[in-house]
Amino acid sequence: MKRRDFVFASLAAIGLDAFASVEERFARGLLWRVEKAGAAPSHVYGTIHVADTRVAELPAVVRQRFDTAKSLMLEFVPDAYSRERFLEAALFLDRQTLEDKIGPEDFERAVAHLGPIGLSREVVNKLKPWGVLLNLRNPKRADQGAPLDSQLLELARARRLPLHQIEGVEEQIFTFDEFPMESQVALLKHSLAHRDELMELAERTLEVYLAGDLAAIWRLREQFVARHPQIAAHQAMMTKRVVHDRSVVMAFRMQRQLRRGDAFVALGALHLYGAKGVLALLEADGYRAERVF
Helix, strand or coil: CCHHHCCCCCCCCCCHHHHHHHHHHCCECCEEEEECCCCCCEEEEEECCCCCHHHCCCCHHHHHHHHCCCEEEECCCCCHHHHHHHHHHCECCCCCCHHHHHCHHHHHHHHHHHHHHCCCHHHHHHECHHHHHCCCCCHHHCCCCCCHHHHHHHHHHHHCCCEEECCCHHHHHHHHHCCCHHHHHHHHHHHHHCHHHHHHHHHHHHHHHHCCEHHHHHHHHHHHHHHCHHHHHHHHHHHHHHHHHHHHHHHHHCHHHHCCCCEEEEEEHHHHCCCCCHHHHHHHCCCEEEECC
16 A cells, blocks of 8 residues: 555634725735744745646745745644554544445445555545545646645755644544544545546636635635535535634644744645635734735
């Protein structure tokens, strides 16, 4: 089994009058200068967790700001233990099987989709539904370079920069493992049945990401759910756990490095968007965010 191919998956009150302006301010932009009195400015960069030739290199302005940083903070910094632990948590360790959860037809679809990344039929059958969901990616992108987070990690190690992570492996596991089984099953079965549409959604998401359009990323998600109301409640729960709840944690924990100044923080771009994103939450805590790119 190719374990290296297993993917990781991780509010202040805002007045109604301010809500629209916050939505507009944090609707576009991937790189932000963040500062507060008493500390040197830092930068927050929104990434996308895919490998693709179009994100094979950091944009020049991003690389320039990263090269002057004195530390790097990522959502998560994987190591050998955390990879093994994450994989272990994604497996049923009792007599439960994926086929029992989703039925034989969808199980065969899952086997077909995960085979190209080296997961055997036996391993797939022991995966929890969320473990399958995290690995339903485009196999054609497997050899198209490293995701932006991985690029930053390697650059930081080459410079021997101090490395920090926002979440630990147990917190990442908790995000998915405590998600209700009913919702895991519903979302997985729907994803397997609408694979082509999800591939198109991923492609369009990458396109608007490259344009720096955070609001468009969000709209694409909402439009997809609107076309499939049967999963709306499950998707809303997933969005709350994976995006909004984690954004609150991220905005709080990144301040450890922001207070020191000259930090470079990278996290998924969707966490930057709107009134519930980390930029709005940081401003509620007295920081000022200014778009750079």
